[in-house]
Amino acid sequence: MHYAVPRMLHDSGQLERLYTDICAVGGVRLLNLLPAFIRPMGVKRLLNRVPQGVPRNLITSFTRFGWEYARRLAKANNPSESTAEFLWAGKRFCELVLQQGFGNATAIYTFNTAGLELLQAARRNGLFAVMEQTIAPCAVERRLMKEEHEAFPDWQNILPEDVHVKEIAKREREEWDNSDMILCGSEFVKDGIAASGGPAERCRVIPYGVDVDIERIDRKLRGGPLKVLTVGEVGLRKGAPYILSAARELKGKADFRMIGSINVLPQAESKLREYIDLVGPIPRSEMLQQFMWADVFVLPSICEGSATVVYEALAYGLPVICTENTGSVIRNGQEGFIVPIRDGFAVAEKLAFIAANPDLYASMSQNARKRAEEYTLKSYAHRLSHIFGSGELLSHA
16 A cells, blocks of 8 residues: 555544654665666665655654565575564564654554554553454465465475464464454455454454556557456465466467566476566556556455555556455456456456457446546545544554
């Protein structure tokens, strides 16, 4: 959401302070002096982390901690070590925030696995405690991903069921127990919390929103192969094997492109490259041309929260094909199609159907635009305001 929540809280007069690990403010902005052509990709992404609309005097950025976390992750030799560093970062971040204090805040807003100690302190001090569950609970994600690894053992290194994974699941449950309200981006997330024994009665489903500032265009099929775009990490969780299946099925009839870091083993990457253009990660500033290249957006995710990239695709007028587990706000048959998880044939079938029906395509594109207008950042702020009411909120992101 790119600091959308603190920006909205500030606009409504509810933000006491934003705590974040690292962002492009203060001394970090000096990186802008580097010529664009020699900036590493990580620096380009960092320079896009700007809390627009939040006054600098309300931001506390733990820059040294952010760099240290990045260094630790880079040194991790396996998924288990990466998970251990993830746990360390969540706990350390809470320590740093608690050292600064809550100021005049009467409530806090945290994110899953990175707010337990803050929520506990808020409860001791009588603050209203809000946490956002950004993805389905760890136990749900692990079960789904274990099934994917069993189906595609040569695609990714499996994360072992070690003490670190169990601690993440335990940490999530304790965060729910210490929260007055749990925000979920989709029913899929809420259902996952209920299935994990969490307090569904304290969950509130609040779909996200995005603002895309482009000139409105009337999309029509342009002839030639259908151009199919996917944005997100290339791996099992985002449904990469099923995109490959669809690309094979539609070879010569559709061009597939995937934007995002590549998190598959070399042999799986080679299979993907036979049928799909793997671009890798790019800065957000370069995403416009990718959305304009595409005719249709596809995201057959196995597990998400509510993928914001789908909201963006709708705003660009792209019909969307996704799964229920993507947590999307699209309506089946109106802005695109919802297909079962793990069904590459269904993805190919819907793509072929769209390509063969130009009038349907134009209608879905118009519906996508209209649907996106219901899920802007302004409407998201309105939905949150109904939940929060009035009062100061301390935010961390």
